[in-house]
Amino acid sequence: MxxxxxxxxxxxxxxxxxxxxxxxxxxxxxxxxxxxxxxxxxxxxxxxxxxxxxxxxxxxxxxxxxxxxxxxxxxxxxxxxxxxxxxxxxxxxxxxxxxxxxxxxxxxxxxxxVPMAPRNVLKRVVKLFNDQGWKPIVAPEMEFFLVARNVDPNMPVIPPMGRSGRRAAAKQAYSMSAVDEYGKVIDDIYDFAEAQGFEIDGIVQEGGAGQVELNLSHGDPIDLADEVFFFKRLLREAALRHDCFATFMAKPIEGEPGSAMHIHSSVVDLKTGKSIFSDAKGGETEAFLHFIAGMQNYLPAVVALMAPYVNSYRRYVPDFAAPINLEWGRDNRTTGLRVPISEPAARRIENRLPGMDCNPYLGIAATLVCGYLGLTEKKLPRPEVTGNAYIDSDELPTNLGDALDLFSDCAPLREVLTPEFCDIYEAVKRNEYKEFLQVISPWEREYLLLNV
Incomplete structure (x- = not known):
């Protein structure tokens, strides 16, 4: 050797x-x-x-x-x-x-x-925490769809055929029999992950037809972003072995929920190894509230990183279990910022805004940089929402063009992420948005061709 x-x-x-x-x-x-x-x-x-x-x-x-x-x-x-x-x-x-x-x-x-490299962007954000004596911890949740092979972009995406000979059904969240329908794909996912040394925290059926959620254990942000980067290749290859596709589009199937990459974040003190979100008695600290406030104040400006394509915004619609707000709440899945049930040492904040179509390095960097700015600015968040937060909100951009405008205009983010990265990212996304606007959709032909 x-x-x-x-x-x-x-x-x-x-x-x-x-x-x-x-x-x-x-x-x-x-x-x-x-x-x-x-x-x-x-x-x-x-x-x-x-x-x-x-x-x-x-x-x-x-x-x-x-x-x-x-x-x-x-x-x-x-x-x-x-x-x-x-x-x-x-x-x-x-x-x-x-x-x-x-x-x-x-x-x-x-x-x-190179400041434009996404992994370097995340490294820069992590270093900002380290320079303050902090260590960020993250845990991503990966949602994706297994779909039938789609070789004609003009044809809608449909669920895959299960081992029963029937297509995967929707509205079967957490169903073990639904997971069993494509058990051979899941078996290969586990085998590939084991060969690669990756630890899967769990696999569950989500609400969409053929939609799966895969959870990873918490850890270092760069390590976890690397794993998501690798996992996307792994999942595609496992699906192809069984005559279907794994897709990470935010909204691949009309009428079905979208796919998110929820990101759980916490911060520990480098010297003590203890969470800065919990005090000695197990209560919530001001730092915990500052982190939430930073996310509320800056997440709109980084939506362009967490929802990077025109399709991403099809996920931000009411009634499809998607966050369309910047509210926060304890154990409340209707809020964009959820505080899960946990022991004080594991107190964390779940950002439910990123789509699975985002670059994992940039999605995690976007989440952490908002929290970092909150910790340094030391502002307080809005009051917690204890009821249903699924309401229309005008705080988040609803299309890529508006998201890029907010991204471009946020000076604190440009300073942290570097102007070099922000400029090239915006240029690439403006180009993609312009290309999309030149495509005429079936909806336009169906309803406008002879009616207007």
Whole structure:
């Protein structure tokens, strides 16, 4: 076994033990959360310390087009230096040969972190907490749909065929028999996760037809974002093995609930290891309330990060179990900010706004940066809502264009996330929004063609 393989995590070493490692996939996340990079023979990977990719990968839209860089005079596509973060190395158990994948750190040629890289954005936010003597802890919940293969974009997405020979039914939340309908996919998800060294906290049937929720254990924000990034690949591959798709669209099926990535957040003191949200007697602290206030004050400006596509806003509608408010409440799922039942040491705040279509690094960064600004500004939140908070609200943007306007105008966020990142993110999303507005939908043809 060569020296570099000794740097791999235990699960990756166990995966390749006694076998010839064929290939290494060198990965980074682009703005959309899509894996970009290179695959190379393991023998070559072991001989090089880094590789190059142009910085234009962060200017590419979801359609494959390229957004106009904020300063086109500097758009010469210089190479970035990508070095492996061996702590992220994990198996790729669905390939025919023996392969591992490794997330890479992204620096410029002077050795500085590239500010446009989503993982670097999250690292910057975590460092802000660390500099104050705090450590943020997160736990993401991943909702997604298993759907029948859809090879024609003009055809609606439909639920998959279950093992009973019937299509998955809606309104079966928490049903074990509903999960059993696509049990073979779930089995592969568990097998792949075990090979990759990932711990799944639980899998449940959600309210939509073929909709599943997968929970991850709490931990370091960067580690958990890496896991979600890996899990999206894992889930797609598990579904393809059984003739269906796993989709993370916020709203893939008309009339069904959307898919969220709820993010639970807490903060501990670096010196004591104890939660700053709970006092010595187990009560709520002012820091806990400040964190909530920061989320109420700044979440509208980061909706563009948590709901990054035109489809994302189809999830923000009443009566579909989606948060459309910035209220907070204890054990209240009608609020956008929920405080789950917990012991004082595990007191946390659940942000129910992010969609599963968001980049996990940016969704977690957006959540934490709002809480961080609240902790530093030390304002108090609005009173807790104890009743039904499912009411129309004008606090949140209802389309991508309005969300980008709020994102662009928020000076405190631009300072924390860096203008370089904010400018390129806005440029990419404006480009995508403009492309969408040029597409004529079936609804328009159905109701406007002969009626107006």
């Amino acid at each position: 060569s020296d570099w393989t000794q740097k791999l995590p235990e699960a990756a070493q166990e995966y390749i033990a006694g076998r010839r490692l064929d290939e290494v996939e060198c990965l980074v996340s682009d703005l959309a959360g899509v894996a970009k990079g290179k695959a190379m023979p393991a023998s070559k990977f072991g001989k090089q310390k880094y590789f190059h990719l142009p910085n234009s990968i962060f200017a590419q839209t979801i359609t494959g087009d390229y957004a106009d860089m904020p300063d086109e005079s500097e758009f010469t596509e210089p190479d970035m230096i990508l070095t492996p973060d061996f702590s992220t190395a994990t198996a790729v158990p669905w390939t025919a040969d023996i392969t591992i994948q490794v997330i890479h750190d992204v620096n410029d040629q002077q050795g500085n972190p």
